[in-house]
Amino acid sequence: MTDKINIIYISLNGNTKYFVECLSDYIKTTKDVVVESLNIKDLKGESFPVDEPFVSFLPTYLNGGNGIHTGDKEVLTTRLGDFIASNDNFKYCYGIIGSGNRNFNNQFCLSAKQYAERFGFPLIDVFELRGTQSDVKRIANLIIDRQEEFLNKL
Template identity: 35%
Template sequence: MSAITAESAVAPVTSRHTSSRLIYFSSASDNTHRFVMKLGMEAARLPLHTYEETLLAQEPFVLVLPTYGGENRLGAVPKQVIKFLNVAENRNLIRGVIGAGNTNFGETYCIAGDIVAEKCKVQHLYRFELMGTSVDVDRVHEGLEEFWTRLSQNRTQL
């Protein structure tokens, strides 16, 4: 079995369709991108610019997103994420949210994750600061494995 490298972990955007179970947005700072790369899991990145076509999820997924706007809720969810979630098929397939933020912003730390989780009626599974620590990476990696296992077990019991 070949190891997933930072270069191969992001699904190449040859089509706007993705079957990745991890979809994320990262700004030009690439903090969220670096965190996702450390997870070593296949992931699909939302386009950096809103004028680009957004992704179309084909399978259930967890969304990783940063919080924008500092100490203000207004504008906390990146426009690219809003565009992606305005596609009904994408909204129907979201299963959880992982939020990135900056603790310097106090009460609005990772608020974009809270907003998306509330609007999409899913759990805000984890929060990490900036590009995360090695502890965050381990917890998210293990947590996602458990999350997908539980989800598949629940589906087979229905």
């Protein structure tokens, strides 16, 4: 059984941070698992090598286009991608969870889908804005399952 979960995320307006905090509290109280989280925003562009498995959370902020035919450009959250790419940290990431606003239609959670493709790890799940309690429960179980699978492959 997993005894610790590492979460590396970026939160700019607080929605993702709020969700990660709710998720961490839920996992600690119901699963008796320690959760350590890091908001990449706090590193101010710095990086370091990761040597433990982690899951990543990424909100979608896009500029222009419709995400399909007329393109898209990720804005504001590229520091997370830079961190995951640096020092081959992506090798320790067992998945990503996306968040966004469903009003963005095809662009809903598009950045997380793009990261999964770019780095070769799975898109575990998605949630809207600050998420719901059912999102927290569902994603907590998915993270624990994915981490167990990842650890068994090491």
